[in-house]
Amino acid sequence: MNVGRSARPSDKLLEAKALFLKSVEELARDPEQLVAAVGTGLDDVFDQLLRQACEEAGADLDAFAAALERDDALRGEIQQKLAELFNSSTVQRARAAAVKRDLQRHLHVLRFVLSGHEPPAWVWDSMDDDEAMRLREYREEGGDEDPALLSRVERALAKVDSGDEHAFGRCEGCGREIPLERLQLMPWAERCTSCQRQLEVSGSDRTDSSDRRVDLWMFFEAGKAVPPAQQFRPGRVTANAGAPGS
Ligand SMILES: [Zn+2]
Incomplete structure (x- = not known):
């Protein structure tokens, strides 16, 4: 399926990334959902969102994980977005709650x-x-x-x-x-x-x-x-x- 190991992530992976980041942003804007997500465990929720994004984009989850591992820019972009969410006052409050x-x-x-x-x-x-x-x-x-x-x-x-x-x-x-x-x-x-x-x-x-x-x-x-x-x-x-x- 995934031919070669080019340095650039494939279009499908890029689409999965965009979908994933979009769903994280949507989550960040919805305090009620966010509180529920913190209750469930944010790691699990991110996992699920990533799965959904890959499915929607027709991308392979393992390929995405592999791309994350070798592509510093891709990893950095995602970590930055997640860190913003983790450090938001809504998450801090949700976590305390x-x-x-x-x-x-x-x-x-x-x-x-x-x-x-x-x-x-x-x-x-x-x-x-x-x-x-x-x-x-x-x-x-x-x-x-x-x-x-x-x-x-x-x-x-x-x-x-x-x-x-x-x-x-x-x-x-x-x-x-x-x-x-x-x-x-x-x-x-x-x-x-x-x-x-x-x-x-x-x-x-x-x-x-x-x-x-x-x-x-x-x-x-x-x-x-x-x-x-x-x-x-x-x-x-x-x-x-x-x-x-x-
Ligand atoms: Zn006191």
Whole structure:
């Protein structure tokens, strides 16, 4: 099919490239789609868009991949476009929203384990059958007891349901966003680290042992009772995107 290995990509490959870049631009202009794409994993979405572009142009996907590998200009052009998209504020916001949604999923699972409170359907939908079954069995066997942690988890979920989309993850002390890295360790955290520390120094801290109950949290990560959050882990996508010319 592809005769020779000329330095210039064939017309079909160039058309596939144009179609691919066009679909990436369309995605970049559609915030709702973009949020969904970040949720799915941008790498997977790009993969799919490239497949579609090749199909439409009648180009061979493997030939396109090979051309990408040997043609610096072609690769640079595509990397540049993807980097623009990755660095856009929409993607940054979408990524933060996806991380937060994953944290909320963890909170729902935790509440279920601690109290039997049924998670919403989308939380079950995020697990495969095995994972859902293991989780239900764990709860039926008694789950876990930690009233203090449960009340913090419920308080965090009440913020999620408050109708104020910024309530979850906002520090109760200073009103600023709690860094995602802290929330990823403690999705039930009420305060940012410095406000928490101040509270502890002033002695009015009512912190219970639940901040140290990371073991329960780790159970879910290590025991894979719920899918690990790797898909939303910040940095993974950027690490793969590559900067232009890198
Ligand atoms: Zn604070």
